Amino acid sequence: MTTEPEIVPEDPALDPAFRRDRLLSALVILFGVALALALPFALRAGAVFFMPVTVAMVVALMLVPLLEWLERRGLPAGVAALIALVLFLFIANATLVMIVIPASDWVRMLPEHAAQVRANISPLVDAFNALEKLGDQLAAAVGQQAASARDKLPAQQPTSIVALVATSAPAVLISIFFAILLVYFFLAGWTRMRAKAIRDRETLTGSLRVARLLRDMVTGTAEYLLTITIINASLGAVVALLVWMLGMPTPLMWGGLAAIFNFVPYVGPIVVTGLLAVGGLVVFVDPFAALLPAAAFLVCHLVEANIVTPRIVGHRLTVSPVWILLALSFWGWVWGTVGALISVPLLIMMRVMLDRVGRPDVLGFLFDGRTLTRHTDP
Numbered sequence: 001m002t003t004e005p006e007i008v009p010e011d012p013a014l015d016p017a018f019r020r021d022r023l024l025s026a027l028v029i030l031f032g033v034a035l036a037l038a039l040p041f042a043l044r045a046g047a048v049f050f051m052p053v054t055v056a057m058v059v060a061l062m063l064v065p066l067l068e069w070l071e072r073r074g075l076p077a078g079v080a081a082l083i084a085l086v087l088f089l090f091i092a093n094a095t096l097v098m099i100v101i102p103a104s105d106w107v108r109m110l111p112e113h114a115a116q117v118r119a120n121i122s123p124l125v126d127a128f129n130a131l132e133k134l135g136d137q138l139a140a141a142v143g144q145q146a147a148s149a150r151d152k153l154p155a156q157q158p159t160s161i162v163a164l165v166a167t168s169a170p171a172v173l174i175s176i177f178f179a180i181l182l183v184y185f186f187l188a189g190w191t192r193m194r195a196k197a198i199r200d201r202e203t204l205t206g207s208l209r210v211a212r213l214l215r216d217m218v219t220g221t222a223e224y225l226l227t228i229t230i231i232n233a234s235l236g237a238v239v240a241l242l243v244w245m246l247g248m249p250t251p252l253m254w255g256g257l258a259a260i261f262n263f264v265p266y267v268g269p270i271v272v273t274g275l276l277a278v279g280g281l282v283v284f285v286d287p288f289a290a291l292l293p294a295a296a297f298l299v300c301h302l303v304e305a306n307i308v309t310p311r312i313v314g315h316r317l318t319v320s321p322v323w324i325l326l327a328l329s330f331w332g333w334v335w336g337t338v339g340a341l342i343s344v345p346l347l348i349m350m351r352v353m354l355d356r357v358g359r360p361d362v363l364g365f366l367f368d369g370r371t372l373t374r375h376t377d378p
Contacts, residue, residue: 025372052175056182061221081187102250213356232259
């Protein structure tokens with residue numbers, strides 16, 4: 001009786017092709033880490049170029065459904081792009097005018113009502129001073145020196161801020177004009193560019209992947225922005241009505257601020273609450289009445305964030321709060337307020353691209369001895 005020799009599985013680590021793939025995967029990871037470390041500083045240093053390009057791309061993707069609707073009605077691509085761009089600029093300019101002009105009046109009112117604001121918040125200031133004095137005594141008791149408020153960095157002089165704005169205004173105007181041109185030419189050539197990207201693939205599978213990627217990216221970005229815009233506009237209308245009923249002047253300005261800042265998750269509502277609290281302290285003498293507008297907005301935001309938005313948006317457009325906070329902090333640090341406003345649309349675009357192109361299996365490479373190719377169970 002003969003016994004067959006036992007078949008010993010070959011160690012994949014001895015396979016030259018596998019070792020080559022492992023080496024390539026390691027190089028890809030190292031390159032990705034280096035890119036992740038260098039990219040924020042490059043984007044921040046080149047904000048004059050990268051910021052208008054990115055904003056134009058987000059705005060253009062948002063306007064693609066309107067462009068395609070106009071083209072299906074028989075309009076040429078250039079005319080449809082011009083109509084979509086003019087409509088967007090009209091809405092954006094009307095919103096800014098509704099906010100900026102009353103805001104300038106509020107800025108002029110603040111010095112005149114500084115004494116009233118100080119009187120309204122004097123109980124809070126007294127309580128804070130008492131806590132600070134207690135903390136100083138405890139620190140002195142254990143041999144530590146208390147930090148003095150005079151040791152803080154001196155505030156910038158108003159003249160330097162005015163000079164900074166005056167010197168940066170031409171660059172801002174050029175960036176805005178550059179972004180507008182980018183949006184127009186992107187929209188005007190969108191149909192031809194999409195067809196060329198699909199047609200130039202060598203295989204049918206590649207063409208289908210490109211078509212689905214472009215479709216999902218446009219649909220995801222446009223649907224999210226349109227849905228959130230409608231929700232935020234409705235929230236702004238409700239806030240404007242409530243602050244008008246409470247006796248606050250310029251209710252349209254407060255509604256516009258609530259709608260715009262609500263595009264910035266988590267941080268925006270906090271800013272609007274603080275602005276309404278300051279505005280209430282300027283207008284009303286009674287501290288309780290002064291805080292009512294901020295409290296009314298806070299209630300509206302809680303209802304919108306916990307009931308309205310989850311029911312309308314659903315699970316398909318929702319993103320993990322952890323990723324939202326990371327994207328918000330990253331783009332806010334890179335480009336300030338503009339970066340914070342476009343952080344979520346950029347996050348959605350990145351998620352769609354990774355879902356279609358494929359996500360590398362970094363954990364499998366590190367812990368399972370695999371390559372970066374993600375293995376799926378049968």
